[in-house]
Amino acid sequence: MYRDLVLTALLVWPLLAGGVVLLLPTRWAKHVALVASLVEFAMAVPLWWTFAPAGGMQFLLDVPWISGWGIRYTVGVDGISLFMVLLTTFLVPLTVLGSYRYITTHERAFYALLLVLTAGMLGVFVALDLFLFYVMWEVMLIPMYFIIGVWGGENRLYAAIKFFIYTFFGSLLMLVAILALVMLEGRRTGVYSFSYDYLLMHAGGLGPVAFWLFGAFFLAFAIKVPMVPFHTWLPDAHVEAPTAGSVLLAGILLKMGTYGFLRFALPFFPQAGLAPAVQTAIVALALVGIVYGGLVAMVQPDFKKLIAYSSVAHLGFVVLGIWALTLQSVQGALMVMINHGLSTGALFFLVGMLYERRHSRLLDAFGGIAKVVPLFAAGLTVVSLSSIGLPATNGFIGEFLVLVGTFRTYPVPAAIAATGVLIAAMYLLPALQRVLYNPLDKRENEKLPDLSARELAVLVPLIACIVWIGVYPQPILRRMEPSAARFIQTVRVAPPGPILPPAPSGGAGAGGAAGAAAP
Amino acid sequence: MSLDLSTASDLLLGLAPELVLTGAALLLLVVVAWRHTSAADLRRAAWVSLAGLAAAGAAAWWLWWHSARAAGIPVMIAVDDFRFVVDGLLLATAAGTVLVSFGYLERERLLAPEYYVLVLFATLGLMLMAGGADLIVVFLGLELMSVSVYVLAGINRRSPASAEAALKYFLLGAFASGFLLYGIALVYGATATTNLTLIGFQIRSLGLESSPMLLMGLGLLLVGFGFKVAAVPFHMWAPDVYDGAPTPVTGFMATAVKAAAFAALFRVLGQAFGAVPAWQHIVWWLAVATMIGGNMVALAQRAVKRMLAYSSIAHAGYVLVAVAAGTTLGAAAFLFYLVAYTLMTLAAFALLAAKGRDGERDVLIDDLAGLAAERPWLAAALAVCMLSLLGFPATAGFIGKWYILVAAIGAGQTGLAALLVLTSVVSAGYYLPVIMAMYMKPAPVPAAHAGMRLDRLGGAAVAVAVLGLVFLGVRPNRLLDIARTSGAGLAPPAATTDVAPPASGR
Numbered sequence A: 001m002y003r004d005l006v007l008t009a010l011l012v013w014p015l016l017a018g019g020v021v022l023l024l025p026t027r028w029a030k031h032v033a034l035v036a037s038l039v040e041f042a043m044a045v046p047l048w049w050t051f052a053p054a055g056g057m058q059f060l061l062d063v064p065w066i067s068g069w070g071i072r073y074t075v076g077v078d079g080i081s082l083f084m085v086l087l088t089t090f091l092v093p094l095t096v097l098g099s100y101r102y103i104t105t106h107e108r109a110f111y112a113l114l115l116v117l118t119a120g121m122l123g124v125f126v127a128l129d130l131f132l133f134y135v136m137w138e139v140m141l142i143p144m145y146f147i148i149g150v151w152g153g154e155n156r157l158y159a160a161i162k163f164f165i166y167t168f169f170g171s172l173l174m175l176v177a178i179l180a181l182v183m184l185e186g187r188r189t190g191v192y193s194f195s196y197d198y199l200l201m202h203a204g205g206l207g208p209v210a211f212w213l214f215g216a217f218f219l220a221f222a223i224k225v226p227m228v229p230f231h232t233w234l235p236d237a238h239v240e241a242p243t244a245g246s247v248l249l250a251g252i253l254l255k256m257g258t259y260g261f262l263r264f265a266l267p268f269f270p271q272a273g274l275a276p277a278v279q280t281a282i283v284a285l286a287l288v289g290i291v292y293g294g295l296v297a298m299v300q301p302d303f304k305k306l307i308a309y310s311s312v313a314h315l316g317f318v319v320l321g322i323w324a325l326t327l328q329s330v331q332g333a334l335m336v337m338i339n340h341g342l343s344t345g346a347l348f349f350l351v352g353m354l355y356e357r358r359h360s361r362l363l364d365a366f367g368g369i370a371k372v373v374p375l376f377a378a379g380l381t382v383v384s385l386s387s388i389g390l391p392a393t394n395g396f397i398g399e400f401l402v403l404v405g406t407f408r409t410y411p412v413p414a415a416i417a418a419t420g421v422l423i424a425a426m427y428l429l430p431a432l433q434r435v436l437y438n439p440l441d442k443r444e445n446e447k448l449p450d451l452s453a454r455e456l457a458v459l460v461p462l463i464a465c466i467v468w469i470g471v472y473p474q475p476i477l478r479r480m481e482p483s484a485a486r487f488i489q490t491v492r493v494a495p496p497g498p499i500l501p502p503a504p505s506g507g508a509g510a511g512g513a514a515g516a517a518a519p
Numbered sequence B: 001m002s003l004d005l006s007t008a009s010d011l012l013l014g015l016a017p018e019l020v021l022t023g024a025a026l027l028l029l030v031v032v033a034w035r036h037t038s039a040a041d042l043r044r045a046a047w048v049s050l051a052g053l054a055a056a057g058a059a060a061w062w063l064w065w066h067s068a069r070a071a072g073i074p075v076m077i078a079v080d081d082f083r084f085v086v087d088g089l090l091l092a093t094a095a096g097t098v099l100v101s102f103g104y105l106e107r108e109r110l111l112a113p114e115y116y117v118l119v120l121f122a123t124l125g126l127m128l129m130a131g132g133a134d135l136i137v138v139f140l141g142l143e144l145m146s147v148s149v150y151v152l153a154g155i156n157r158r159s160p161a162s163a164e165a166a167l168k169y170f171l172l173g174a175f176a177s178g179f180l181l182y183g184i185a186l187v188y189g190a191t192a193t194t195n196l197t198l199i200g201f202q203i204r205s206l207g208l209e210s211s212p213m214l215l216m217g218l219g220l221l222l223v224g225f226g227f228k229v230a231a232v233p234f235h236m237w238a239p240d241v242y243d244g245a246p247t248p249v250t251g252f253m254a255t256a257v258k259a260a261a262f263a264a265l266f267r268v269l270g271q272a273f274g275a276v277p278a279w280q281h282i283v284w285w286l287a288v289a290t291m292i293g294g295n296m297v298a299l300a301q302r303a304v305k306r307m308l309a310y311s312s313i314a315h316a317g318y319v320l321v322a323v324a325a326g327t328t329l330g331a332a333a334f335l336f337y338l339v340a341y342t343l344m345t346l347a348a349f350a351l352l353a354a355k356g357r358d359g360e361r362d363v364l365i366d367d368l369a370g371l372a373a374e375r376p377w378l379a380a381a382l383a384v385c386m387l388s389l390l391g392f393p394a395t396a397g398f399i400g401k402w403y404i405l406v407a408a409i410g411a412g413q414t415g416l417a418a419l420l421v422l423t424s425v426v427s428a429g430y431y432l433p434v435i436m437a438m439y440m441k442p443a444p445v446p447a448a449h450a451g452m453r454l455d456r457l458g459g460a461a462v463a464v465a466v467l468g469l470v471f472l473g474v475r476p477n478r479l480l481d482i483a484r485t486s487g488a489g490l491a492p493p494a495a496t497t498d499v500a501p502p503a504s505g506r
Helices: A002-023 A026-044 A046-050 A081-098 A107-126 A130-139 A141-151 A156-189 A196-206 A209-224 A233-240 A243-268 A276-298 A303-324 A327-358 A374-388 A394-409 A411-437 A453-471 A474-492 A505-517 B008-014 B016-034 B039-065 B081-107 B114-131 B135-153 B160-191 B196-206 B212-229 B237-244 B247-272 B278-299 B304-325 B328-355 B376-390 B396-410 B414-440 B456-474 B477-489
Strands: A058-066 A071-077 B002-004 B069-071
Touching: A002 A026, A002 A046, A002 A058, A002 A071, A002 A081, A002 A107, A026 A046, A026 A081, A026 A107, A046 A081, A058 A130, A071 A081, A071 A107, A071 A130, A081 A107, A081 A243, A081 A327, A081 A453, A081 A474, A107 A130, A107 A141, A107 A243, A130 A141, A130 A156, A130 A196, A130 A243, A141 A156, A141 A243, A141 B414, A156 A196, A156 A209, A156 A233, A156 B396, A156 B414, A196 A209, A196 A243, A209 A243, A209 A276, A233 A243, A233 A303, A243 A303, A243 A327, A243 A474, A276 A303, A276 A411, A303 A327, A303 A394, A303 A411, A327 A374, A327 A394, A327 A453, A327 A474, A374 A394, A374 A411, A374 A453, A394 A411, A394 A453, B002 B008, B008 B016, B016 B039, B016 B081, B016 B114, B039 B081, B039 B114, B081 B114, B081 B247, B081 B328, B081 B456, B081 B477, B114 B135, B114 B247, B135 B160, B135 B247, B160 B196, B160 B212, B160 B237, B196 B247, B212 B247, B212 B278, B212 B304, B237 B247, B237 B304, B247 B304, B247 B328, B278 B304, B278 B414, B304 B328, B304 B396, B304 B414, B328 B376, B328 B396, B328 B456, B328 B477, B376 B396, B376 B414, B376 B456, B396 B414, B396 B456, B396 B477
Parallel strands: B002 B069
Antiparallel strands: A058 A071
16 A cells, blocks of 8 residues: 555645645644645655665556556656655755745745645656656746745846746757657557656667657756756856755756656667767766866855855766766766755755845855854854765765766766866865854854754754765665666667667767658 | 438538527527617626527537538538537637626626627637538638627727727738638639538549649638638738737637637648648748747737737647648647637636726736735636646646647657747747736735726636636546547548658658
């Protein structure tokens, strides 16, 4: 019973709770939302124990939805999505708690949207039908659009519409690719189905058109990650979003892009995604992201923008790890996905707490406040060190695994990526110093209150996870290993079908694809 | 149920929806002639017309339920599911228009019960146009509709804009009718018949695929229909007319008139010209121009009504993609899209009518600022309409667009499909500002929306439409089945299966 229905319950419960929040009086909204999200987390936690470390999908539920088009409601998790589900349900109660004082207008709508967003995010990670996946992918766009646009900062309208249009553009191209994939498969095999498993089994024989389909999927996910040069929406969205929005944006939404690579883009079109030219280009973009993101973060005067650019760098590690295609690097990529959610989420919470006290996020507005707010300073220091990747924190585990794994396939890129860790120290440590440890030279900083019990309740679970994963990551690695191995096997063992012409594949593939696209 | 339309009784049965509606319209004419001075008379006329529409709808439903089909020689009116479904949609649209007009006419002091008579006659014309199996019947229906709508567009005699709209619509509409009629004449010249089935038969048996006279006739027919559906480059009249006409009439024109013109276009192209590949190229270009033109110009609009006018042009472009797909799948996609489009457009115009005064010409998008705080339900309804128009998942607009994409990709028109989604991204640039204004900007003055009201009937119509949009977005199965079977009823002889690409060079 639990195994069949848990994922569906996880999707339905926040929607119901969101409706309830809208109907109850405003002063109850945040408490009801907190309880609802804690219940959601409590429902998700047993997944950790009941999940059997194996490669396949578990907790499956599969019922017909729009049968005329071969669309089914299929949900399930494997070792990759399990941790995304756990991370999502873990972060949402914290964001609710973290918003208690920050959100003062339209509270009911805010918490209801947060709960709807939860359902959308989880839906993306558990959907095993491409139609369902696409619907969820789009549905979570709306709550985030409103969260940025209604409760955001000064420039929120611009940031909200930029966020929306970037994502919408990518996802609509993906929609065409999904349809083309299903139609091409259907014409070949006679079965029109949006089922993930079915498409995965038969996607091998597409021929050169796979290049175009891969391109559309890749673009949608690359915008979401975001990879340079599609990253320009991210700093705007992060800076303008309220704390809860930033935390979920960094913690969960960015992971949907890399999750999409792992789940859809590469397994469906391995020949296209691993063609030498494509592979080189993507690895190069990942490296550019790591180095460029770090360098740009270094010169940001705004703490939130600094963290936003550091996300570009961290996600570069994920993409690098995925494309390096060794067991360590893929596991490392998955670890970075989790760690980035925890560390960057915690950083956004901390910056949000600063902002609530001083209504400024500029690094120069502070200085020496470690003496005034020792607890806050301790928290910010630990979290920053984990974001840099200091050993014994979670950040080290992920990036180390990525580098070790990548070194076996790409020694030079691995060496370049290693400088990313250095760069991270070069932007975060000076920032720490400017905020916490310089002389206390501004009078308005002398009376800042330290962390309240509520704020501690937000931070302590995050820091506990940061240390736990840093010291003993084995339970997580053990659970994700079979799925990572399976991913590599799916991608490496090229299914039967015409192999693409060797490089330079761009021009040849384009010509061939155009010919194949027009029957 | 098989109807032999050469016998009088079966012919009457096959024409039952139209006959019932004619009877209702004539009855209403008498009622209106008897009492036409007070607001109560206006309401009475509205109730009578609603009853007439319901009765005609029941007749159409009865024929559909018994799967009425024509047997024997080809006649002037089609008897198939496609016609019944389109009839039902047109009648429902007219009923929605009447419901919205209740409050609107009184508020704008348009105490002319003849309004409802004209709505009924226009609907009758639309039904004949959509159901005609003969070019002459299509033309008669088109003229009956056009004459009624000319008057409806100009019914607000105190408004110069309304008069301008009527005049413009009349002049360009007459022009379009001329094109259509000349096209019919040329097609008759080439094939010696105006019956759609016989035209198709003649083309195939005599090998007329590249006869210059036939192609010229086809081209002129397409121009005529292009005017009526407001496809770029024949759309010039639409923004001004939509802008100037009373808002419920605008809603009627943007939905029912367009739906019927498209249905007629589908039937003419499918049944008569299925063997002529030329039209697919023309429609391909029309679709491209309409999608790009409509979306780009809509982006520059500041007034809500004008933005919706251009948006309806853009949506005509999306429907043309379904036409260009040319398959039975295209017809099914077209039917589903019409339902979704009608619901969202009608609701959007109804909400706009509730907001404004004096024809709502001057309601800018920014005038909706702060609506969500003052009138949360109206704002939520308009937001759903905008998202559905944008084609957002979990609304009917998404399923409709999805279906058109399926049809286009299935027919090998990947280029059109890609253009459709790209222009949809552009459309986010004008639908989202409406939502942003309502939810993310503060009201300029306190109680800025105090005057906005939707009376109970209009509210009910909007609520049904909005709930329908969401329901069809999540559970479209039944309507998809209906659309598929009805679309298959229109099977053009050239198309063989659902997914076979048409004989197009592209």
